[in-house]
Structure formats: structure tokens, C-alpha cells
Amino acid sequence: MKNMITVKVKARKADPLKCACDVLCVGVWAQEKLDKFAKQVDDALAGGIGKLIELGDFKGSVATSALLYGNDGIPAKRVLLVGLGEKKKAKLDTVRDAASLASLKAVEIKAENVCMAMHYSFGGKFDIAQVAQATAEGIYMGSYRYDEFVAEDKKDGRVDEVLFEVVESDSNKLRKMRKGVDGGVVIGQSQSLARTLCNRPANYVYPQVFADEAKKLAKQTDGLSCTVFDEKQLEAKKMGGIIAVGKGSVNKPRMIILKYSPKNKAAEKLPTVGIIGKAITFDSGGISLKPGAAMDEMKMDMTGGAAVLGAMKAIAELRLGVNVYGVICAAENSLSGESYRPGDIITTYSGKTVEVLNTDAEGRIVLCDGIAYAKEIGCEPIIDIATLTGACMVALGKHKASLMSNDAKLIKQLQGASVKSGEALWHMPCGDEYAEEIKSKIADLKNIGSKWGGSCTAGSFLGEFAGETKWAHLDIAGKMDASEPMKKIMSAGSLGFGVRLFVAFIDGLAKKK
Numbered sequence: 055m056k057n058m059i060t061v062k063v064k065a066r067k068a069d070p071l072k073c074a075c076d077v078l079c080v081g082v083w084a085q086e087k088l089d090k091f092a093k094q095v096d097d098a099l100a101g102g103i104g105k106l107i108e109l110g111d112f113k114g115s116v117a118t119s120a121l122l123y124g125n126d127g128i129p130a131k132r133v134l135l136v137g138l139g140e141k142k143k144a145k146l147d148t149v150r151d152a153a154s155l156a157s158l159k160a161v162e163i164k165a166e167n168v169c170m171a172m173h174y175s176f177g178g179k180f181d182i183a184q185v186a187q188a189t190a191e192g193i194y195m196g197s198y199r200y201d202e203f204v205a206e207d208k209k210d211g212r213v214d215e216v217l218f219e220v221v222e223s224d225s226n227k228l229r230k231m232r233k234g235v236d237g238g239v240v241i242g243q244s245q246s247l248a249r250t251l252c253n254r255p256a257n258y259v260y261p262q263v264f265a266d267e268a269k270k271l272a273k274q275t276d277g278l279s280c281t282v283f284d285e286k287q288l289e290a291k292k293m294g295g296i297i298a299v300g301k302g303s304v305n306k307p308r309m310i311i312l313k314y315s316p317k318n319k320a321a322e323k324l325p326t327v328g329i330i331g332k333a334i335t336f337d338s339g340g341i342s343l344k345p346g347a348a349m350d351e352m353k354m355d356m357t358g359g360a361a362v363l364g365a366m367k368a369i370a371e372l373r374l375g376v377n378v379y380g381v382i383c384a385a386e387n388s389l390s391g392e393s394y395r396p397g398d399i400i401t402t403y404s405g406k407t408v409e410v411l412n413t414d415a416e417g418r419i420v421l422c423d424g425i426a427y428a429k430e431i432g433c434e435p436i437i438d439i440a441t442l443t444g445a446c447m448v449a450l451g452k453h454k455a456s457l458m459s460n461d462a463k464l465i466k467q468l469q470g471a472s473v474k475s476g477e478a479l480w481h482m483p484c485g486d487e488y489a490e491e492i493k494s495k496i497a498d499l500k501n502i503g504s505k506w507g508g509s510c511t512a513g514s515f516l517g518e519f520a521g522e523t524k525w526a527h528l529d530i531a532g533k534m535d536a537s538e539p540m541k542k543i544m545s546a547g548s549l550g551f552g553v554r555l556f557v558a559f560i561d562g563l564a565k566k567k
């Protein structure tokens with residue numbers, strides 16, 4: 055990555071009240087008296103925090119912060135108060151979001167050395183290692199900036215490198231926290247990688263570039279290997295879905311397969327999970343061309359694929375004890391004399407034929423080949439992830455991603471991972487009547503249903519390819535980029551949604567065994 059901010063995160067034994075840093079970050083609950091630690095900071099600041107609250111300038115609400123300046127009572131140059139909201143509503147996500155906001159602000163004020171002490175507010179409420187992990191994840195979320203094409207002197211004045219230290223004076227706690235921080239660093243860096251791939255424009259990231267990135271990752275990472283099918287191999291394998299979608303572009307499609315196997319011998323006998331990502335490096339809609347407004351955002355239509363890549367990086371670096379295949383279906387949906395057309399009938403990798411009625415419903419057409427391939431290589435369960443439909447945002451807004459599945463246990467497991475990772479999912483229906491809507495009169499399936507329930511018919515289309523195999527589908531269209539309220543705690547552009555969710559899901563499976 056060129057000229058992007060370097061973020062370092064460490065756990066360190068120190069008394070936060072004695073840290074000479076640019077900013078000391080402290081959590082404050084809403085509608086509560088200052089907790090023990092915040093009170094100590096307040097005393098050191100000669101009652102500055104209390105005054106701020108008394109005047110009503112800071113209430114401790116979520117996604118709010120206030121900056122105070124150190125004096126002789128405290129070596130920190132500044133104290134950043136971060137609102138934690140109501141204590142009874144606190145979740146692990148509260149820690150993550152608070153750390154994200156603190157880091158966003160710290161970068162804004164050009165801090166180079168930041169002491170994080172928000173975890174003091176969560177004493178006893180959650181497992182300290184999990185609090186530390188969420189803190190480190192939040193630090194990466196908030197400090198990330200996408201500015202690699204911005205001139206050095208115009209990069210919002212930000213510094214090139216920031217060190218965040220999660221400081222704790224109790225060595226017993228610190229030992230557990232260090233493990234959490236280290237895990238959070240791996241996950242945070244993986245999420246940032248996904249964000250950068252999505253934020254990079256489509257003239258820089260096209261299917262071959264995505265493939266190169268996956269190859270590079272596999273080379274750098276123990277336990278990870280990568281295979282790429284280029285357009286010739288896709289033709290030879292008769293992967294008709296991904297070929298059709300990619301045909302209109304000079305940037306030819308690729309199927310990218312990342313394989314992770316844990317080191318232990320017993321792993322050979324374990325089931326293999328398949329995670330399949332939609333990576334449309336640009337979605338113009340094809341011949342069913344999209345309107346011009348906001349079409350640029352479709353450079354992020356590869357968010358599902360980026361989530362798979364990021365998750366594979368984290369899963370391998372954390373050496374989780376489950377076999378995982380990551381299958382990334384990369385294509386550019388462009389229009390030219392060679393593009394696939396409305397009315398075309400294509401034969402997908404599974405052998406099922408699809409009548410194309412709208413070339414803009416392309417995600418399901420690339421994914422069905424990915425799902426069929428994952429089935430062939432023995433993956434179960436299979437989970438696909440895609441910025442699949444605008445209809446998903448009509449249904450859920452931009453606050454949650456939709457979850458569809460043919461298996462009750464898998465739904466529960468993913469919902470559990472969602473709570474743990476803070477990446478919100480909402481269970482929606484698929485199959486049954488929805489599946490009826492995508493039956494074609496002249497082919498096995500058609501690629502769009504009726505006017506209504508577009509997210510559910512899209513999910514049902516994919517479900518037809520999973521068949522009896524345990525499968526789930528995540529429509530993350532609404533989580534493609536930052537909108538309110540996320541915009542308050544993360545910079546604009548890609549959210550890198552899905553990385554944390556997959557890691558939590560796979561970690562959950564590994565711990566069960």
C-alpha cells in the first residue's frame with residue numbers, strides 16, 4: 055500500500071495516569087457518576103471532567119467525545135473522553151465502537167502516541183481478553199484512512215504512523231489482555247486490507263489484480279495456499295456463469311481459491327467450511343445499464359470477495375482449527391459488443407441453465423458457479439457473502455445485513471458470530487414461494503423474480519445451487535460503505551464488513567471441537 059497510515063497497537067504495563075502521551079482516551083458512561091478510573095482522571099485534571107458534564111457539554115452518549123487538556127496533574131497532553139452510553143445497554147460492541155471513535159479523533163488531531171484506557175470502564179462486565187480484542191479491532195476501524203492517491207501535503211494533515219498502547223497497571227490483567235490485543239490486531243489489519251481493496255478504484259483493482267493480491271497473501275501466510283482459474287481454465291471447466299458476467303470487459307474474470315488447513319493431523323478429518331464471495335470489481339449493470347447517479351460506488355461491489363480474502367488472512371494468522379476454503383468469484387460487469395445480454399440462456403458450472411432477464415443481477419450468476427465448485431470440493435457448510443441487492447437495503451435499511459439459510463443450526467451459529475463480532479445480521483426468508491418466482495419457462499431458472507422481495511428471491515436463486523448442502527447467504531449491500539451512524543466512528547468508504555463475522559464464526563466452530 056502506498057503512503058497509507060501505519061497503525062501499531064500494543065498492550066503495555068503502565069499506569070495510564072502516568073503516561074506521557076499525546077492523548078489519553080477515557081470512557082464515560084451516560085447517566086452515571088464517573089466510575090473509579092474516570093474519577094481519578096478527573097481529580098488529576100482538577101475536576102475538569104465533572105465541570106464539562108455539569109455544564110451539559112458532554113453527556114457520555116455513544117458516538118460522542120470531548121477533548122480536555124492536561125495540566126500539571128497529568129503527563130498526557132490531552133484527555134479524550136469517549137461516550138459509552140447507558141451502562142445497562144453495554145455490549146462488547148460498545149468497547150469496539152468507543153475505541154473506533156477514539157482512534158478516529160486521535161488521527162484527526164494528529165496524535166502519534168495514544169494511550170487507550172477505555173477498558174477500565176468495563177471491569178468485571180466482560181471477559182478482559184475479549185474487551186482487549188474489541189479495543190484493538192476498534193483502533194483499526196477508527197484510525198483507517200483511504201488516501202493513497204492524495205498528495206502528501208493534503209492528507210488531511212494526518213501523521214504517517216500512530217502508536218496505540220492499551221495501558222494497564224495490573225500485570226495479571228495485562229497477561230490476558232495481551233492475547234486479546236494480538237488477536238484484535240490480526241483481525242483489524244485483515245479488515246483494513248478488505249477496506250483498501252474495496253476503496254481502490256476499478257481501474258486499479260480488476261479480477262487479475264484481486265488474484266495477485268490473493269497469491270501474495272498465500273505466499274506470505276503459513277497454512278494458506280491459492281489457486282487461480284483464468285479465463286481459459288474457466289472455459290475449460292465450463293464455468294458458464296462467471297464467464298458470461300465477465301465477457302463484456304477487457305479485464306477477464308478469475309475464480310480465486312484460497313485454502314487454509316490447520317497444522318494438526320486431526321484436521322484432515324474435520325469438515326471443511328466454504329466461504330464464497332462476490333467480487334464484481336465494477337458493476338455497471340452491463341447491457342441493463344445502471345443509472346449514472348452513484349455508479350462510482352459500484353467499485354465496491356467486490357466487498358463480499360474482499361471479506362473472504364480478509365477473513366482467510368485472519369483465520370490463517372490466528373491458526374484457527376478448522377479447514378476453510380475461500381472462493382472468490384471475480385469479474386467486471388461491463389458492457390461492450392461481447393457482453394452477455396438480456397434473454398441469453400447460460401449453462402452454469404452446476405449444469406443448471408439460467409435465463410438472463412437482467413444483466414445487472416450478475417452477482418448471483420457468478421456466485422452460483424462458486425457455490426457449485428465449493429460443493430464439488432466437499433465444503434459444508436457453504437456461506438456466501440455478497441453486495442447482492444438494492445432490495446436488501448429497502449427491507450433492512452443500511453443498518454443490518456440479511457441472513458438466509460436452509461439450516462436452523464447454521465442460522466444460530468451465524469447469529470452468535472454476529473453478536474460477538476458486532477457485524478449485525480437479520481434473518482430473512484428464502485426458498486418456498488420465493489424459489490417459485492425464479493423458475494423459467496425456457497430454462498431451469500431465471501435470474502430475477504417479481505417486483506417484490508428482491509433480496510429473498512436472489513437468496514433463493516443461490517439456494518437452488520446449494521441444494522441439500524448446509525448453506526447460508528449474507529446480503530451485505532447495505533453494509534458496503536459507511537453511512538450514519540457508522541460514519542461518526544469510521545471514515546467514509548468501505549466498511550470491510552464480513553471479516554470479523556467470519557472470524558468469529560470459524561473461531562466458534564474451532565472452539566466447539
Ligand code: BES
Nearest residue numbers: 355412414415441442443444445502531
Ligand atoms: N451490486 C448490485 C446491488 C447493490 C446496489 C449493492 C447498491 C450495493 C449498493 C447488484 O448487482 C444489482 O445491481 N442488483 C439489482 C438486481 C435487480 C436487477 C434484480 C438491484 O438490486 O437493483
Ligand code: ZN
Nearest residue numbers: 337414415416
Ligand atoms: Zn448488478
Ligand code: ZN
Nearest residue numbers: 334337355417
Ligand atoms: Zn452487483
